[in-house]
Amino acid sequence: MVPLPETEQKVTAIMDDQPVMVFRDVVKIYPLPAGDVTALDRVSFQVDRGEFISVMGPSGSGKSTLLNLMGCLDTPTAGDIYISGTRIGDMSDEELTNIRRDRIGFTFQHFNLFPLLNVIENVTFSLMLRAGKDVGTKRAKEVLRSVQLEEHLYTHTPTELSGGQQQRVAIARALINDPDILLCDEPTGNLDSKTGTGIMELMTELNRKGTTIIMVTHDQNIASYSNRTIRISDGRIVA
Amino acid sequence: MSGGIFFEIAKRNIRIHMLRSSLAMLGIIIGVVAIASMGILGNSMVLAVSESLRTVGDSVIITPHVGGSAHGFGGGGGIGGASSLTITEQDFLQIKRVSAPNIAIPVLQTSDRMKLGVGSDDIVAAIYGLNPDDVPDLLNLKEGGYNRANSGCLVGSKFAEDHNVKVGSRIAIGTDGDKGTLRVTGIIEERGMAFDVSTDSAIVVTRDWFGGAYNRNDYDKVVVKVKNLDEIADVKTAIEKQLNRRDTIVDVMDTRKTMETLFTAFGQITTFVTAIGGISLLVAGVSILNIMMMSVTERIKEIGIMRSIGAQKQEVMWMFLYEALILGVVGSLIGGVLSLVGGYAISSMMLNTTKYLFVPSSMVNIVYGVTFGIIICLICGIYPAWRAANLNPIDALRHE
Ligand SMILES: Nc1ncnc2c1ncn2[C@@H]1O[C@H](COP(=O)(O)OP(=O)(O)OP(=O)(O)O)[C@@H](O)[C@H]1O
Ligand SMILES: [Mg+2]
Numbered sequence: 001m002v003p004l005p006e007t008e009q010k011v012t013a014i015m016d017d018q019p020v021m022v023f024r025d026v027v028k029i030y031p032l033p034a035g036d037v038t039a040l041d042r043v044s045f046q047v048d049r050g051e052f053i054s055v056m057g058p059s060g061s062g063k064s065t066l067l068n069l070m071g072c073l074d075t076p077t078a079g080d081i082y083i084s085g086t087r088i089g090d091m092s093d094e095e096l097t098n099i100r101r102d103r104i105g106f107t108f109q110h111f112n113l114f115p116l117l118n119v120i121e122n123v124t125f126s127l128m129l130r131a132g133k134d135v136g137t138k139r140a141k142e143v144l145r146s147v148q149l150e151e152h153l154y155t156h157t158p159t160e161l162s163g164g165q166q167q168r169v170a171i172a173r174a175l176i177n178d179p180d181i182l183l184c185d186e187p188t189g190n191l192d193s194k195t196g197t198g199i200m201e202l203m204t205e206l207n208r209k210g211t212t213i214i215m216v217t218h219d220q221n222i223a224s225y226s227n228r229t230i231r232i233s234d235g236r237i238v239a
Numbered sequence: 240m241s242g243g244i245f246f247e248i249a250k251r252n253i254r255i256h257m258l259r260s261s262l263a264m265l266g267i268i269i270g271v272v273a274i275a276s277m278g279i280l281g282n283s284m285v286l287a288v289s290e291s292l293r294t295v296g297d298s299v300i301i302t303p304h305v306g307g308s309a310h311g312f313g314g315g316g317g318i319g320g321a322s323s324l325t326i327t328e329q330d331f332l333q334i335k336r337v338s339a340p341n342i343a344i345p346v347l348q349t350s351d352r353m354k355l356g357v358g359s360d361d362i363v364a365a366i367y368g369l370n371p372d373d374v375p376d377l378l379n380l381k382e383g384g385y386n387r388a389n390s391g392c393l394v395g396s397k398f399a400e401d402h403n404v405k406v407g408s409r410i411a412i413g414t415d416g417d418k419g420t421l422r423v424t425g426i427i428e429e430r431g432m433a434f435d436v437s438t439d440s441a442i443v444v445t446r447d448w449f450g451g452a453y454n455r456n457d458y459d460k461v462v463v464k465v466k467n468l469d470e471i472a473d474v475k476t477a478i479e480k481q482l483n484r485r486d487t488i489v490d491v492m493d494t495r496k497t498m499e500t501l502f503t504a505f506g507q508i509t510t511f512v513t514a515i516g517g518i519s520l521l522v523a524g525v526s527i528l529n530i531m532m533m534s535v536t537e538r539i540k541e542i543g544i545m546r547s548i549g550a551q552k553q554e555v556m557w558m559f560l561y562e563a564l565i566l567g568v569v570g571s572l573i574g575g576v577l578s579l580v581g582g583y584a585i586s587s588m589m590l591n592t593t594k595y596l597f598v599p600s601s602m603v604n605i606v607y608g609v610t611f612g613i614i615i616c617l618i619c620g621i622y623p624a625w626r627a628a629n630l631n632p633i634d635a636l637r638h639e
Contacts, residue, residue, distance in 0.1 A: 073547055073632050094551060101549020108636070112544045116251040125244065126549045133243025173548070 018085035020180050020212045021047040021070060026079035028065050028235075039065040041235040042079070047181065047214065052207040054226035055216045062235040063216045064185070070214060071104050071183050072096045084180050101126050105174030109186035111166040113158035113173070119144070120154050123172045130177065143172040146209075147202055164195035168202065175211070182206070184215035188222050200225045245554055249561035252534060259533075263526045264570035267616060270520025271574025271608040272581050277516045278604030279582035281509025283595035285502055290431070297468055299475050300434050300492040301326065301334055301461040301482075325457040326489065330482060337477040338463045341470075344373040345458040346436060347449045351418070353442075354411040355402050364398060365441035366412070368449025376464055378438060382406055383425030389448040392421040396429045397439040410442065418452040434494045435462040471495050513604075517611070523570075524615040531563055531623035542627050543635025556628035563620020564613070571612030575605045 028040040039062045047053060057063050068074045069081060072088055075096070081088050083103055088096065100106070113122045123140040137154075144154060147168040158166055167187065174182055187203065188196030204225055207213050215226070223229050231239040253260045303324035326334075326345070335343040347368030352361045369377065371387045378393070383406035386393055394404050404410070404423055412418040427438050436443075450456060463478070465471045475493045482489050535542075542555055582601065586593045595601055 068633055071547065073636075097546070097549055097551050100547060104549075106547050108544070112540065114248070114541060114544070116248050116255070121244070121247075125545075128244045129549050129551075129554070133247070177549075 018082070019046045019048050020051075020084060021214075022080070022082040023069075024080045024082075026069065026076045026081060028062075028069060028074070029077040039235055040069070040076075043232070043235070043237055044079075045230060045237060047212060049180075049212055050207070050210055051212055051214075051228060052204070052226045053214045054223040054229045055214065055232065056218070056220075056223055056229055057232040057238075061232045063232060065235075066232065067183055067185055067214075067216055070181070071106055072099045101129050102177055103180045105171075105177070105179035105182040107167070107170045107174050107182070107184045107187055109189040111158070111163070111170045111190070113166055113169055115158055118155050118157050119149070119161070119169050122158065122169055123176055125173060125176075127176045139176065140172070143175050144169070146175070146206070147172045162195075163191050164198055167191065167195075167199050171199075171202065171206075175206070181212045181214060184213065186217060187215055188217070188219065196222065245558040246561045249558055249565060252538075252562060253565055256530075256534070259530050260566060263523070263530050264566055264573070266523030266526045267520070267567060267570030267612050268574040268577060270516065270523040270615075271571050271612040272578045273516030273519045274513055274611060275516075275575065275578030275605045275608030276581035276585055277512040278509065278607060279578065279596060279601045280585050280589065281505060281512065282601045282604060283582075283586050283590055285505045285509075286595040286598070286600070287590050287592070288501065288505070289498070297465050297471070298435050298494045299338070299463040299465060299471060299478065300494060301463070301478060301489050302459075302492070304483075304487045304490050325455075325459055326461055327457050330489065331458055331461055333481050334461050334463065334478055337481045338465075338474050341466060341474060342373070342376055342464045344369065344377055344462045344464065345446070346460045346462060347446060347453075347455055348436075348459040349449075349453060351412055352414050354416055355404060355408065361414070362402065365437070366449070367436050367438065367441055367443045368446045368455075369436075369443055370446050374443065377436065377462065378430075378443065379428045380425040381428045383423070386424040386443075386445065388424075389445050389451075390419075390422060391424040391445075393425045393427050393438075393443040394423050395427050395439040395441050395443075398441060399423075399426045401440070412452065419448075421448075434492065434497065435460075468495065516608075520612060520615055523612075524619040527563060527566060527616050528619040528623065531559060531620050532626075534562060535559065535623045535627045538627075539630060539635050539638040542630055543632050543638060546630070546632035547636055552628040556624045559624035559627050560617065560620050563616050563624070567613040567616025567620075570616070571609040574612055575609040578605055578608060 023043050023045050026040055026043045027038070030037040030039055043066070055063050055066060065074075069076055072083070072091075073096075075089060075091070083099060086099070088099065091099070114125065117125065120137050120140050123144060124135050124137070127135045127139060141151075141154070144151075149165060149168045149172065153161060153165060158169070161169065167190075171182070171184075171187075184203070188199055191199060200222060203213055203215070213226075215222075217223050229239070230237055303326055305324065331343070331345050348365065350363055350365045352363055354361055371385065374385055374393070380393070381396060383393075392410065394410075398404060404426075406423055406425060408423045409420050410423065411420045421442075421444060427443065429439055430437070431439070444452075463474060465474055471493050475491050475496075478489070479491050545555060546552075579596075582596050582605075583593055586596050
């Protein structure tokens with residue numbers, strides 16, 4: 001592998017002794033013509049390595065905003081966010097992108113696999129972003145096995161898979177770069193309850209093996225799989 | 240670098256939208272073919288003309304001024320309808336003096352009926368009268384020898400071919416041969432069209448014979464062969480100064496200048512036609528821009544996902560540039576191949592030859608067309624690619 005440029009080494013160096021994620025008095029304000037909307041109001045919490053956390057709250061309470069900040073898709077208006085000890089407050093778009101690629105795993109309610117790529121290619125996508133096209137399939141197969149996807153599906157395209165299978169591929173894609181944290185937005189939102197249960201069992205299993213997981217959900221049953229629940233209301237943590 | 244996967248995605252995206260990609264490519268193909276084949280045609284035309292005029296780029300041609308001077312009437316004109324305006328012996332001597340040491344060649348010219356052998360039909364052909372001493376300076380023979388006798392003549396190669404005339408054949412000049420019969424001593428090399436004498440379909444007789452047969456003691460034109468090409472303009476000026484002091488009695492044409500003017504005109508026509516081809520390529524570029532914008536709009540969500548899992552702006556940008564480039568390169572290359580076919584067809588149709596097609600100055604037009612096609616596609620891909628790269632990942636993710 002090509003050695004990473006110095007700046008990237010700095011931001012990607014793993015600091016195992018640090019909490020995976022720290023929010024300290026984080027404020028997010030959306031400036032709107034009709035008046036500013038305070039989506040998050042002085043939110044502080046900490047995620048330790050190996051935790052499995054669910055985020056719950058009513059619609060409009062700020063869950064997506066929180067997830068976007070945790071996923072380095074956005075930066076806070078005020079306050080500090082640390083990912084494994086790295087402060088992301090005033091990073092450039094390029095640096096944030098590298099953190100997303102190397103430290104964060106993302107899954108979405110609608111799975112959002114790349115329609116033009118097959119299962120293996122979808123899973124290796126961010127590995128290819130880091131290391132080029134010829135990354136091989138060994139690591140992808142390893143991860144796909146860990147999400148319990150049948151081997152004969154590896155060369156299928158997303159449209160040929162069921163919802164549950166797609167979500168497994170999406171989780172595998174999120175895990176390929178061995179991220180510090182897995183962020184899941186409504187991981188079972190588009191699945192029937194039986195398939196949803198299967199995904200939750202998989203996530204529990206992944207967490208038992210050491211993956212740190214934060215998921216946003218509306219569903220109390222789904223939240224019960226987690227070790228801890230962060231409840232927010234009107235942009236504040238209430239429990 | 241991760242270029243590979245984005246190139247792969249670009250390729251697949253073109254493939255799944257084959258119809259619209261092909262249509263956009265068709266535009267590029269047409270544009271490239273238009274540019275390249277117009278360029279080829281223009282160049283072939285210039286080459287064809289310059290080849291047929293090649294022998295005469297070194298002359299100054301003096302003809303009687305057309306346009307009402309009373310001076311210079313002489314001889315009463317030939318039977319074959321030569322112009323009544325001529326150049327007198329005195330004028331010729333002046334021309335000869337000022338253009339020395341270059342050779343001044345007086346030319347007599349008419350056309351008349353003639354018969355080749357007993358019982359054959361009359362034909363009409365051009366007849367040139369030249370001093371035997373001047374002929375070797377002006378004409379090269381491909382068969383036989385130069386003629387010095389008043390009973391002999393030379394014939395042009397096309398004349399010989401068309402009428403099956405050989406060295407030794409006899410030609411009876413005039414209605415029922417009333418001007419006499421001449422023996423062919425030589426056949427002149429093909430010269431193509433020319434400003435001085437166009438002998439390919441003509442016969443060349445001695446000046447004395449011509450003067451006797453058509454009662455002439457003057458000339459139709461004078462050709463000055465200039466040895467040093469840089470002097471052409473000077474010779475022309477000197478002659479004009481000498482003869483046109485009071486009245487304009489002669490027109491002096493510098494063949495090199497005339498050829499240059501001709502080629503400039505050809506160049507302008509070619510540029511104009513090629514520019515029309517260029518416009519069709521621009522239109523094709525707009526269609527590329529259009530499908531690229533469609534491609535970006537359709538894939539906003541996909542772009543959002545890519546960005547959220549770690550694709551850099553410029554990687555997204557390249558994905559779309561690759562798409563435009565693939566369309567451009569494939570379309571332009573197909574266009575390049577087709578313009579070879581098109582150039583071949585146009586050349587053989589309009590010039591009756593394709594020998595000017597496979598020469599560097601023609602082929603380079605294909606390179607221009609292809610390059611221009613690729614560049615247009617790339618330029619038209621830049622804006623959509625930039626738009627895609629600079630989408631806000633959060634907004635893009637939320638897009639349905
Ligand atoms: N891009 C934005 N521009 C302006 N205001 C925004 C933006 N995104 C969110 N908001 C506002 O911030 C607040 C929190 O929104 P957010 O999307 O985080 O809620 P949520 O908890 O995810 O809701 P839901 O459960 O419906 O998804 C809302 O008042 C919302 O209107
Ligand atoms: Mg939300």
